[in-house]
Amino acid sequence: MTHYLKSSTALLMALTIAGQATAQTMVTEIGDGEGQLNIVAWPGYLERGETSPDFDWITGFEEATGCMVNVKTANTSDEMVALMNEGGFDLVTASGDASLRMVAGKRVQPINIDLIPSWSTVDDRLKQAPWHYVDGIHYGVPYMWGPNVLMYSTEVFPEAPTSWDVVFKPMDLPDGQPNEGRVQAYDGPIHIADAANYLMFHQPELGIVSPYELNQEQYDAALDLLRGQRTIVSRYWHDAFIQIDDFKNEGMAASGTWPFQVNLLQGDNTPVASTIPQEGATGWADSTMMHAEADNPNCSYMWMEHSLASNLQADLSVWFGANPAVPAACTDGRGMQTAEGCTKNGLDDFERIKFWTTPVSACESQGECVPYYRWVSDYIGVIGGR
Amino acid sequence: MNRNSGPLGRISDALWRKPSLLIFLLILPPALWLGIIYLGSLFALLAQSFFSIDEFTGQIQYEWTLKTYGELFRPSNFDIIIRTVVMATAVTIGAAIIGFPVAYYAARYARGKWKAVFYLGIMMPLWSSYLVKVYAWKLILAKEGILNWLFETLHLSWLLEAYLSIPIIGGNSLSVSATGTFLVFLYVWLPFMILPIQASLERVPVSMLEASGDLGARPSQTFRHVLLPLALPGVIAGSIFTFSLTLGDYIIPQIVGSSRRFIGQAVYAFQGTAGNIPLAAAFAVVPILLMAVYLWIAKRKGAFDAL
Numbered sequence: 300m301t302h303y304l305k306s307s308t309a310l311l312m313a314l315t316i317a318g319q320a321t322a323q324t325m326v327t328e329i330g331d332g333e334g335q336l337n338i339v340a341w342p343g344y345l346e347r348g349e350t351s352p353d354f355d356w357i358t359g360f361e362e363a364t365g366c367m368v369n370v371k372t373a374n375t376s377d378e379m380v381a382l383m384n385e386g387g388f389d390l391v392t393a394s395g396d397a398s399l400r401m402v403a404g405k406r407v408q409p410i411n412i413d414l415i416p417s418w419s420t421v422d423d424r425l426k427q428a429p430w431h432y433v434d435g436i437h438y439g440v441p442y443m444w445g446p447n448v449l450m451y452s453t454e455v456f457p458e459a460p461t462s463w464d465v466v467f468k469p470m471d472l473p474d475g476q477p478n479e480g481r482v483q484a485y486d487g488p489i490h491i492a493d494a495a496n497y498l499m500f501h502q503p504e505l506g507i508v509s510p511y512e513l514n515q516e517q518y519d520a521a522l523d524l525l526r527g528q529r530t531i532v533s534r535y536w537h538d539a540f541i542q543i544d545d546f547k548n549e550g551m552a553a554s555g556t557w558p559f560q561v562n563l564l565q566g567d568n569t570p571v572a573s574t575i576p577q578e579g580a581t582g583w584a585d586s587t588m589m590h591a592e593a594d595n596p597n598c599s600y601m602w603m604e605h606s607l608a609s610n611l612q613a614d615l616s617v618w619f620g621a622n623p624a625v626p627a628a629c630t631d632g633r634g635m636q637t638a639e640g641c642t643k644n645g646l647d648d649f650e651r652i653k654f655w656t657t658p659v660s661a662c663e664s665q666g667e668c669v670p671y672y673r674w675v676s677d678y679i680g681v682i683g684g685r
Numbered sequence: 686m687n688r689n690s691g692p693l694g695r696i697s698d699a700l701w702r703k704p705s706l707l708i709f710l711l712i713l714p715p716a717l718w719l720g721i722i723y724l725g726s727l728f729a730l731l732a733q734s735f736f737s738i739d740e741f742t743g744q745i746q747y748e749w750t751l752k753t754y755g756e757l758f759r760p761s762n763f764d765i766i767i768r769t770v771v772m773a774t775a776v777t778i779g780a781a782i783i784g785f786p787v788a789y790y791a792a793r794y795a796r797g798k799w800k801a802v803f804y805l806g807i808m809m810p811l812w813s814s815y816l817v818k819v820y821a822w823k824l825i826l827a828k829e830g831i832l833n834w835l836f837e838t839l840h841l842s843w844l845l846e847a848y849l850s851i852p853i854i855g856g857n858s859l860s861v862s863a864t865g866t867f868l869v870f871l872y873v874w875l876p877f878m879i880l881p882i883q884a885s886l887e888r889v890p891v892s893m894l895e896a897s898g899d900l901g902a903r904p905s906q907t908f909r910h911v912l913l914p915l916a917l918p919g920v921i922a923g924s925i926f927t928f929s930l931t932l933g934d935y936i937i938p939q940i941v942g943s944s945r946r947f948i949g950q951a952v953y954a955f956q957g958t959a960g961n962i963p964l965a966a967a968f969a970v971v972p973i974l975l976m977a978v979y980l981w982i983a984k985r986k987g988a989f990d991a992l
Binding site: 479481486532533534537538541544545547548549550672675676677679680682683684685 | 738760761762764765768823827830856860861939940943945946954955964
């Protein structure tokens with residue numbers, strides 16, 4: 300209920316604010332720090348050594364700049380959008396399914412990349428990524444990215460499964476038992492994109508160009524695949540820690556997941572491993588974006604530089620099982636990450652990953668696509684067995 | 686009489702002379718609270734449900750329409766309503782059946798220290814976090830959890846498997862079945878059923894039960910014709926809690942069960958993720974209507990006398 304109230308308030312605020320024209324000005328020079336910085340971030344993204352003393356990329360920044368960092372964590376992209384709409388924050392680590400909503404809603408301001416010396420070290424594949432680069436303007440600084448991998452129990456699979464088949468189609472797994480009731484799927488409408496990604500490979504005649512841009516026919520095919528999946532999925536995973544529990548206590552054999560859960564389960568000696576099958580995978584790519592009315596622009600720019608130049612890129616990629624936006628962080632020893640670690644997290648698989656974006660009706664690849672709100676209602680139907 | 690009185694004294698005099706003014710001033714704050722903050726937000730919600738979402742752009746259209754209510758009757762949405770109502774009914778009946786004997790014992794037989802123990806035992810689960818209890822139940826019901834182990838040790842696994850193979854109420858394991866959701870709901874809301882029943886049972890005079898026995902009624906007849914009718918308001922009061930709490934919950938079905946949505950989850954998904962506020966509002970109206978009907982029936986049965 301508090302969620303509901305919060306979101307309603309946020310919506311009301313958004314409606315009020317949307318009515319006003321927001322000046323789209325860009326910072327042209329960095330002055331002295333304002334003494335503090337307010338950031339909305341994913342859990343685990345901003346560590347100051349409190350969870351584990353080895354993982355700290357805030358203290359150094361605070362000492363160097365005098366900008367005290369206040370972190371507000373958000374669990375979903377929707378919460379992030381709501382918090383940014385409320386205001387009072389300077390920066391947000393937004394995923395691709397939130398970033399464009401905030402650009403469209405004029406909640407974030409253009410970034411002057413000339414003020415960020417380390418911009419040149421950013422992965423070339425991310426510099427002009429469509430989830431933060433809109434109409435020739437930069438709205439974000441790449442932060443971290445990672446794939447949605449296929450996790451499997453090594454007791455059930457002696458060798459890594461080569462296809463997402465195992466979670467989409469009823470079949471017998473290598474241990475001779477059917478997969479019914481032993482696989483999971485993500486409990487979010489964005490999972491429809493995983494089905495579309497699977498169809499891109501197996502039914503090329505549908506002509507899917509991007510799993511986030513589906514016309515009615517392609518969309519229906521994806522839903523049909525998911526309806527079949529419903530018969531073999533006993534529970535859809537929503538919370539990372541519930542999924543971890545299910546792999547320990549419910550005898551799960553395979554599921555799409557984040558590297559985060561794989562790392563935690565392996566750290567706990569649960570026999571699991573992960574792979575990116577032949578169809579490729581969906582994934583997330585986050586960018587640091589700056590609020591349109593940020594109170595602390597100077598500290599914000601200092602942080603954006605810090606996020607690229609410091610141990611953050613290397614240590615966070617170890618901590619979260621993700622890939623740094625600055626590839627040099629894998630090898631130059633600024634933190635704990637190594638070339639092998641990056642390869643394990645999927646650094647070389649960039650081309651095989653389709654990054655989360657919000658499906659919109661006016662899509663690029665074809666005239667008209669099924670918009671996100673229908674993904675939401677139809678996915679509820681699929682889970683309900685319709 | 687002409688005692689010198691300051692402004693406070695004069696206010697006091699005025700309030701004494703006009704009691705209606707005093708009452709007005711006393712009632713004003715709660716009335717504002719109820720009227721503006723509570724009812725106001727409720728009506729804002731209701732108003733949203735009469736708007737609709739544009740099929741193509743996903744923008745909300747601020748024109749009065751009943752289209753959104755029509756969408757509630759689409760099979761996938763109607764399923765959610767039916768599922769929630771059936772679950773709420775089942776939980777209520779289950780809680781009444783389990784709660785009645787417990788309340789009866791606590792009201793009739795527990796004395797002194799034992800009475801306190803009973804109260805504590807019933808209230809204790811309310812002290813720990815709701816989430817902790819639900820997660821604990823997830824572990825109890827898991828495929829490799831305590832209950833399964835118990836069935837295995839007793840060589841009764843076949844029984845559990847036979848039960849779980851029943852469609853709708855069964856599933857791959859207890860924690861992913863509708864039965865699991867039911868058990869957790871039952872556990873979490875049970876105290877809300879026991880306490881009102883106990884209150885109403887304590888008000889039933891023992892002499893009536895004795896009189897019934899003296900007149901030759903068998904215990905079952907006494908129960909059916911004397912005790913139950915007299916305790917019914919308590920049962921109904923308890924059922925209001927269990928029914929409405931189950932109707933609105935959106936956390937338990939997310940952690941335990943088959944991931945099939947309940948009304949609360951649908952509201953959360955539609956307003957938070959989809960931005961489809963009108964449909965979320967229409968969904969939120971369903972429990973309000975159901976509870977209005979339920980309360981009206983409960984009132985006629987005199988349930989509010991036992992609260």
